Amino acid sequence: MRFAELAATSAAVGATSGRRAKVELLAAALRGLEPGEIPAGAGYLAGELRQRQTGVGWAGLRDLPPPAAEPTLTVAAVDAAIEEISRVAGAGSQARRRDLVGRLFAAATADEQRLLTGLFRGELRQGAQAGLLADAVARAADVPVAAVRRALLLAGDLRAVAVAALTGGAPALAGFGLQVGRPLAPMLAQSAPSVDEALTATGVPATVDVKLDGIRIQVHRSGPDIAVFTRSLDEITGRLPQVVAAVRALPARELVLDGEAIGLDAAGRPLPFQETSSRAARRATPSTTGPTQVAPAVLAAAERTGEPVLTPYFFDLLHLDGADLIDAPGRERWAALAGAVDASLLVDRVEVDDAEQAATAFAAAVDAGQEGVVVKDPAAPYDAGRRGSAWVKVKPRHTLDLVVLAVEWGSGRREGWLSNLHLGARDPRTGEFVMLGKTFKGLTDELLRWQTERFLSLAVEKGDWEVRVRPVQVVEIAFDGVQTSSRYPGGMALRFARVLRYRHDKTAAEADTIDAVRAIHAGRITG
Known part of the structure; x- marks a missing residue:
């Protein structure tokens, strides 16, 4: 497929307000992709590059060459060019990357340059997010929307789901399931300005979790093999040895855990998010009498590696020793979590029956230096990849x-x-x-x-x-x-x-x- 066709589709979707019309435009473009073009092409339509890191920032998109008069680029050629750019490293890499970007943009028309710029910057605001693309994939492949959404939630990869749907139909989509070792899109929370409004969404009784200002992590364990993934499903196992040590110390053989990793100061209070995310937290042994305790396995790993103390705290359990739990209500998942994970590694959680109790929990979390709370419906399943009303976060504004x-x-x-x-x-x-x-x-x-x-x-x-x-x-x-x-x-x-x-x-x-x-x-x- 010509890249110009995707650029035209992107522009048309951006200029269209109706959801149904957007889906039809996207579905038509998806049908036109060759099988080998689907991973890249589906990503472009969602505003994503297949290559998560390219090394091209704002500065690299200045002083671009004038656009080409006629379209010659194909989807495959653009994907190959961006792949080459993403692999540039070593001495002279900056000049080499600038040259490759210049060549790609010189071959692109004005419309194609606009699409490329939006993709590299991660700012392609055309109104075609993953949910809309899921509908378009279902339309293009003539499969149930529910099957596409379920596969997307479990796979966490729109491109893989698009390939399966467009090349294998419903049977291929049915092959997606929770697999230990393969990350799935995390359940997300809506926002509310107060705990009263949060409880209106979740109902009562509810649970109130402390909201930590850390790195969202999903940890998979299968025997001795442990993998840690970010919210965006990137693997960061090697960067978090203390998280690995903490999970390795647990008795279960198979686990999929959802939680946060956070840096702590000497008093056990959370450090600013940026210090946690950059691993710049100073090495310390938090007080066991502070508001947050650190598991011995975490401290031992920090002592061995000389790394900052980044402690995992878990709030959900999606799989335990061969049993999937994502469809179980929260109260069952959390009971299983409490039985499988040491209390020192659990997010603080209280049950509430009214707004006054929730407000007390919120005030206590903020006073302890935490980011706020997440109010949760204990009857709700784990709705992977969705931002529904079952989880509602409340933060000081x-x-x-x-x-x-x-x-x-x-x-x-x-x-x-x-x-x-x-x-x-x-x-x-x-x-x-x-x-x-x-x-x-x-x-x-x-x-x-x-x-x-x-x-x-x-x-x-x-x-x-x-x-x-x-x-x-x-x-x-x-x-x-x-x-x-x-x-x-x-x-x-x-x-x-x-x-x-x-x-x-x-x-x-x-x-x-x-x-x-x-x-x-x-x-x-x-x-």
């Missing part, structure tokens, strides 16, 4: 009034509108604004229309990619925390920022300061 410094032009459905906001906090010492990150989350169509007109009127520099504006417009931003970042001059960035509203009642001089952001970053403000 920070808000800041920040100033818009620039805005990027949107793509896909937002093409023609100014979308992605560059956010800055006021530095009272210099009067300048310090950039803290970007967001396009929380913007309605009405806000997009308004802010496009507004920021064009404030423009001081207009480009094809972004518009720099006079720093006068204040916007209220909600976010989950502040993390260390070398990407921005202030050394910090907001986590999961989203727009709440524009503050027309405030001037830029009244916006929040960089000192307020530093206070949140340092943990001096918890709500």
Whole structure:
């Protein structure tokens, strides 16, 4: 298949609002793929590259060559080119990678370049996420949607499921099951602003788990073989020896566990997420009287390897010694978990019958330095890969009034509108604004229309990619925390920022300061 056909489909899907119409467009493209093109082509339609790491970032996509006049690229050729780019390593790799990227883009038309740019940046916002692709795969292969979704949940790999459906139909999809050693898409949680609203979704009685700000892990054990996977299903076994040691010390021979790995300070309190994720937590022996204890096997592994203490805490059990548990209600899975895993490796969990009890559990978690809680329906099965109402997370919400410094032009459905906001906090010492990150989350169509007109009127520099504006417009931003970042001059960035509203009642001089952001970053403000 010509790559231009996928580029045209991507553009058409982005310009289409109806779900059924999107599915038909995607299904038509999937039918046109040759068997060998399905893994890459299905991924492109979902906005994903088959190669998880390419080494190509924002800087590598600057100064691209002009587009080709006529389309010549095929899906297979693009996949081969990106595979070659992803394998570049060693001395001179940067120049070699830049040359390969230049060749690929020089062979691409303008529409193909737009698709490639979105794929490399991971920002192909065309409204074709995995759920929509599952429907399209079912349509293209003429198989039940439920069969595709079930296979996708168990396999955790859209490309593999697309290949099976399009080449083997329903019988091939039936071959997907929970296999120890093969990760499956984790169950996800919705968000709620309060425990009251969370309980409205889950009902009572409910369980309330402490929400740790760590790395989501899924651990598979089969005898002596242990594998650790991330939320995105990447294997990181070699990077977490303490997790491996903790699971190896358990009595069961076959396990699939869901949990978090988190760094702890000397008092047993959680370290910031970024320290955990970068393995920069200082090596320490947490106090056994602190709010969180560390299993002896974890400490022993840390002592042997000299690595930071990264402790696993598990909250679900999906398989135990030959028996799959994903379809069992939560209370049965959690009872099995408690019987199979040492209590020092379990996430703190309480049962509640009303909002007052849930609020008490939430306050205790936050006071202990945790991220919040997850309220769960104990009757619900493990709905792999889904974000349903059975699990609802509640976190303290920070808000800041920040100033818009620039805005990027949107793509896909937002093409023609100014979308992605560059956010800055006021530095009272210099009067300048310090950039803290970007967001396009929380913007309605009405806000997009308004802010496009507004920021064009404030423009001081207009480009094809972004518009720099006079720093006068204040916007209220909600976010989950502040993390260390070398990407921005202030050394910090907001986590999961989203727009709440524009503050027309405030001037830029009244916006929040960089000192307020530093206070949140340092943990001096918890709500």
